[in-house]
Amino acid sequence: xxxxxxxLGRNMRDxxxxxxxxxxxxxxxxMPVEIFGAGYAFMPREELLTFEEIAExxxxxxxxxxxxxxxxxxxxLLRRGLExxxxxxxAIEGVKDIAMTTNGxxxxxxxxxxxxxxxxxxxxxxxxxxxxxxxKMNGVGAKVERVLAGIEAAKVFGLPVKVNSVIQRGVNECExxxxxRWALESGVDLRYIEYMDVGETNGWKMDEVVSGSEILAExxxxxxxxxxxxxxxxxxxxxxxxxxxxxxxxxxxxxxxPFCADCQRVxxxxxxxxxxxxFAAKGHxxxxxxxxxxxxxxLQQAVRGIWTxxxxxxxxxxxxxxxxxxxxxxxxx
Numbered sequence: 001x002x003x004x005x006x007x008l009g010r011n012m013r014d015x016x017x018x019x020x021x022x023x024x025x026x027x028x029x030x031m032p033v034e035i036f037g038a039g040y041a042f043m044p045r046e047e048l049l050t051f052e053e054i055a056e057x058x059x060x061x062x063x064x065x066x067x068x069x070x071x072x073x074x075x076x077l078l079r080r081g082l083e084x085x086x087x088x089x090x091a092i093e094g095v096k097d098i099a100m101t102t103n104g105x106x107x108x109x110x111x112x113x114x115x116x117x118x119x120x121x122x123x124x125x126x127x128x129x130x131x132x133x134x135x136k137m138n139g140v141g142a143k144v145e146r147v148l149a150g151i152e153a154a155k156v157f158g159l160p161v162k163v164n165s166v167i168q169r170g171v172n173e174c175e176x177x178x179x180x181r182w183a184l185e186s187g188v189d190l191r192y193i194e195y196m197d198v199g200e201t202n203g204w205k206m207d208e209v210v211s212g213s214e215i216l217a218e219x220x221x222x223x224x225x226x227x228x229x230x231x232x233x234x235x236x237x238x239x240x241x242x243x244x245x246x247x248x249x250x251x252x253x254x255x256x257x258p259f260c261a262d263c264q265r266v267x268x269x270x271x272x273x274x275x276x277x278x279f280a281a282k283g284h285x286x287x288x289x290x291x292x293x294x295x296x297x298x299l300q301q302a303v304r305g306i307w308t309x310x311x312x313x314x315x316x317x318x319x320x321x322x323x324x325x326x327x328x329x330x331x332x333x
Contacts, residue, residue, distance in 0.1 A: 001300075003065040006276075006310035012065040013234065013264035016072055017054060019082065021270045023074040025103050026139030027127075029166055029195060031074075033139050047271045051085040053290045055092065057268070060299045062094035064307070066266075070099045070123075074270070077106040083117040090118025099123065101164075105142055107150025115157040122154050123162045128175040129182055137172060151188065161188045164252075167210045168195040176210075176218045184223075184247055191237050191250035212238070212253035225249060234264040258315030266307070274303065277312035 003011055021043050026033040049057075058069060069089055076082060089098050097120050104124040114122075126147055128134040135141040154161050165172075165179050176192070183190035192215045195208050219225060225240035228248070236259055237250035253259075267275040272287025284306050289299050 001063040003063075004304045004307050006307055008261070008311055008313070010234075010262065010310075011264050012061070012266055012307050014068045014070065014266070015058065015061060015066045016070045016265060016267045017058075018072050018074065018268060018270045019054070019076050019079040019085065020048065020074040022078050023103070024078060024105060024140065025075065025142060027125075027137060027166075028139065029168065031139075043271055047287075049268075049270065049272045049287060049290070051081070051088060053272070053287070054085060054268075055088040056290060056296070057272075057286060057299070058089055058095065059092055060296050061266075061303060062092065064300060064303060065264075067094065068097040068099070069095055070101060072101045075103055075106070076100055077102055077110055083110070083113040083119075086114055086117035086119050097121075101125065102150075103138070103142075104147035104150035108146070108153040111150065111153040111157045111159060115154075115159050119159060121160040121162065123164055124151055124154075125166070126151075126163050126179070127165050127167075128172045129178045130172075130175060133172050133175060137168075151186070155187070163188050163190045164193055165190065166193045166195055167215060169208050169210050173210045173214075173218075176215055177222055180219055180223060180249065183249075184242060184245065187247065189248045189250065191252055193252040194255040196254050206255075209255050211256045212251040213256070215251060216240075219249060223249070234259075234262040254315050258313070260313035260316045263312070274306060276306065276310040277314050279314040279318075280312060 005011060023031050023036075025031070026036060058066065071082070071085070073079075086098060089095055098118060099121045100114070100119060101123045102125070104126065107122070107124065124147060126144070127137045129144060131144055134144040151161050151163070163179075163183060165175070167173055167176060179190060192212070194212060195210065224243035226243065228239050228241055237252045239248045239250045241248055263277075267278065268286070269275065269283055272285060272290060273283030274286050275283045284302075286299065286302065289302055
């Protein structure tokens with residue numbers, strides 16, 4: 001089957017699957033408590049894709065170019081039995097990589113089962129080493145020690161760990177060097193992410209963004225770093241290697257240096273909508289097709305049509321046009 005290209009010549013390669021819209025954190029850049037408070041109506045269970053439906057969808061997308069699958073949320077470890085989904089996905093021919101992004105609080109309890117099921121690697125969000133700053137940023141006072149314990153458990157059971165840190169001016173830029181020191185000592189790769197709005201909560205205020213260039217300049221005060229070439233087309237982070245070490249530092253510069261031109265990602269929400277951009281105003285419903293009893297070929301053709309019509313490059317365009325009002329739905333990352 002011919003692999004489709006979108007309107008800008010980009011292939012489909014990476015699928016990010018949100019398995020739940022719920023999270024046990026209330027990070028301001030993602031799910032602030034003012035919006036996602038006690039009265040917020042999360043999706044009823046029957047609206048979520050089942051694990052069988054997710055696996056069926058992945059089987060249909062592999063011939064269209066999907067090779068990598070990442071499980072996200074909300075917080076994916078809130079979805080009961082997640083290791084069963086991992087095992088189903090690991091059994092699909094053509095899926096070369098299964099990863100998960102998590103806040104890490106529950107990881108110590110699940111790392112062994114996930115590794116045995118076939119998870120290949122895990123990305124943990126960790127925005128500060130300082131207890132007070134970390135508690136403030138996660139919005140619920142969660143303790144950084146639980147995240148660190150989850151990271152250590154993942155390493156024990158053979159799961160390579162990468163850490164993502166969102167840097168927000170006036171909040172945690174003082175943590176850039178402490179995070180780098182910890183990551184190097186702990187043997188994990190670290191990626192800094194420019195503060196960006198994934199839920200329309202900050203209006204892309206540039207005064208809250210610590211640019212990748214600023215982060216790199218701060219790191220250079222203490223660490224000799226050597227840039228490395230991208231490992232593949234569409235790699236979202238630029239990487240630098242620590243001198244005398246295999247460990248790396250990465251920068252995801254979605255705000256100051258967008259990477260739309262090489263984006264090969266498609267995102268699936270927990271209720272079965274496919275989004276061709278993190279900042280897309282609307283998704284395309286696949287759950288209806290999955291539950292209609294139509295053959296897999298119909299699902300493939302629907303996705304092919306969605307992808308070939310894709311021309312998203314929002315991060316490149318947002319400074320030129322007014323931002324559309326988007327649905328409030330966390331798509332994970």
